[in-house]
């Protein structure tokens with residue numbers, strides 16, 4: 391056991407393929423010291439990214455109204471979650487949100503639209519928005535709009551898009567347990583279209599949906615084979631009303647193991663702690679920055695997350711630094727640091743004396 395961690399670090403630093411049995415052990419070996427695993431994954435992360443953390447922010451530019459039946463998604467036709475549904479946002483509003491994201495030091499502005507695939511009209515509108523963001527704002531962009539073919543991928547590339555997101559979500563074997571209206575191959579084809587168009591791809595998975603360790607490892611190796619440079623790792627958020635609700639599979643340590651395994655299989659990829667970070671990693675969030683070098687601020691598609699100043703503080707407290715310029719005020723008063731917001735948090739001396747003498 392003693393040498394296993396350093397062997398894995400050496401393999402990853404050599405860009406050598408981690409044996410599949412070792413990837414499975416990272417998830418399932420109950421005797422493994424997970425903190426040592428995280429430290430070893432941290433060595434790989436430091437070699438490629440130093441102490442930098444890329445902060446991403448999602449903008450839901452179109453919400454709900456989706457004809458697909460992804461069981462984990464509050465926007466799907468099979469979800470009863472009370473979701474605010476709206477068509478594609480106004481172009482000026484999207485531009486303004488991109489400007490604000492840049493001012494806040496956000497590394498990449500991620501636009502997400504619900505739906506199976508963009509219509510030709512929607513694709514043209516998105517291309518116009520992308521070119522305006524490139525010319526008028528100058529922030530890195532990522533777009534997630536469902537299935538994309540070669541023609542649409544080329545249109546987005548020409549409009550200045552940097553990255554196209556399309557998550558594999560789960561393994562080929564497990565896909566029909568979570569969705570029936572499209573296939574794993576449909577998702578793979580979108581990533582291949584992005585690659586042919588010269589777009590960077592972003593693709594990851596959602597864990598905690600009843601999958602096995604082998605399913606998670608399958609996705610990590612598939613993404614390596616596709617040379618995906620950006621991998622969001624989501625942890626299923628239990629949203630009441632969704633068919634896939636809670637498999638009770640995730641603990642903070644298991645989430646940490648999963649992130650470490652992704653780091654060792656994809657040593658040079660941007661590994662992002664994505665949806666479910668707060669609720670599933672809980673007190674291990676800052677430790678997760680050892681395998682991961684990227685995260686979201688200000689929430690996800692259907693749920694709130696920690697607001698940015700709290701996340702920035704967590705990053706700084708753990709000895710990491712935000713990648714990019716951050717114009718948010720970083721100086722806080724002592725009361726703000728200790729989160730004393732009213733007198734309820736201050737012990738009343740008289741009460742304390744009474745308590746001692748009783």
Ligand code: SF4
Pocket residue numbers: 456457458459460463464465466467503504505506536
């Ligand atoms: S994940 Fe995308 S395609 Fe699936 S239901 Fe949600 S919005 Fe629709």
